[in-house]
Amino acid sequence: MDITLRLQRRQPGQEPYFQSYALSLSPQNTLLDALNQIKGEQDGTVAYRKNCRNAICGSCAMRVNDRPILACQESVGQAFAWLEGNGQTHHGKLTLSPLGNLPVIKDLVVDMNPFWADLDVFDPYLLRTNAQNASLEEFRQSPQERALLEQVSNCILCGACYSDCDAKAKNKSFVGPHALAKVNRFLLDSRDQASQQRLERQNQGAQGVWGCNNCKMCKLSCPKGVAPLSQIEEMKIRLFDLLDPL
Numbered sequence: 001m002d003i004t005l006r007l008q009r010r011q012p013g014q015e016p017y018f019q020s021y022a023l024s025l026s027p028q029n030t031l032l033d034a035l036n037q038i039k040g041e042q043d044g045t046v047a048y049r050k051n052c053r054n055a056i057c058g059s060c061a062m063r064v065n066d067r068p069i070l071a072c073q074e075s076v077g078q079a080f081a082w083l084e085g086n087g088q089t090h091h092g093k094l095t096l097s098p099l100g101n102l103p104v105i106k107d108l109v110v111d112m113n114p115f116w117a118d119l120d121v122f123d124p125y126l127l128r129t130n131a132q133n134a135s136l137e138e139f140r141q142s143p144q145e146r147a148l149l150e151q152v153s154n155c156i157l158c159g160a161c162y163s164d165c166d167a168k169a170k171n172k173s174f175v176g177p178h179a180l181a182k183v184n185r186f187l188l189d190s191r192d193q194a195s196q197q198r199l200e201r202q203n204q205g206a207q208g209v210w211g212c213n214n215c216k217m218c219k220l221s222c223p224k225g226v227a228p229l230s231q232i233e234e235m236k237i238r239l240f241d242l243l244d245p246l
């Protein structure tokens with residue numbers, strides 16, 4: 001199929017503009033294939049991130065027609081089908097732009113430092129009360145305990161949810177859906193011993209769960225089915241239980 005790929009381009013310190021490229025691709029080709037074809041055959045100056053090509057590293061997150069996706073996971077055919085299913089005309093044209101809520105470095109490459117800084121706010125690692133005297137034995141989990149982590153551990157920290165988080169756009173101190181999903185990941189982990197401390201921190205201000213305004217974009221856009229909003233809702237229920245145990 002013949003398509004036109006419009007890329008949002010941006011040079012450091014300059015305003016963005018769009019540049020179109022004509023391509024011949026199969027509907028099964030991914031958007032990353034399309035970018036690679038442009039870079040290899042038409043324009044080596046186009047900048048984007050890629051690594052695994054298998055939807056596990058998170059590098060290639062970007063937007064197609066304003067929708068956050070992984071470019072190596074979304075096929076050209078799927079991108080057109082989504083537009084058609086949502087009543088949008090496309091005339092064989094797709095538009096790629098960088099993730100939102102993050103500064104653009106060049107073209108489709110964004111500065112992920114604010115994303116990592118927000119992830120760090122709520123201790124994204126196991127906390128043990130007796131860590132200094134920890135036994136040398138491993139902390140075993142039953143298959144049932146491990147199964148509780150299944151969904152939320154699938155997060156690959158790609159930034160798709162963060163890109164279109166309405167609360168993040170309006171409140172810079174809100175940590176974002178990825179960081180809150182990670183808090184719930186440790187609340188669900190039988191090896192973590194800081195549940196109360198983690199929940200109490202969530203109950204302070206609008207940096208954590210109470211800052212979410214329930215726009216649902218993180219649930220719709222996560223390419224790995226983590227559904228951060230569902231993790232946030234679970235934490236709110238835990239918080240209610242903690243504050244009002246009756």
Ligand code: SF4
Binds near residue numbers: 154155159178221225
């Ligand atoms: S929760 Fe989903 S969208 Fe958000 S960073 Fe993790 S994998 Fe990406």
Ligand code: SF4
Binds near residue numbers: 213218219
């Ligand atoms: S539901 Fe909440 S956390 Fe998720 S994108 Fe919307 S405002 Fe952000």
Ligand code: FES
Binds near residue numbers: 050053056059061072
């Ligand atoms: S290149 Fe790794 S997720 Fe797309």
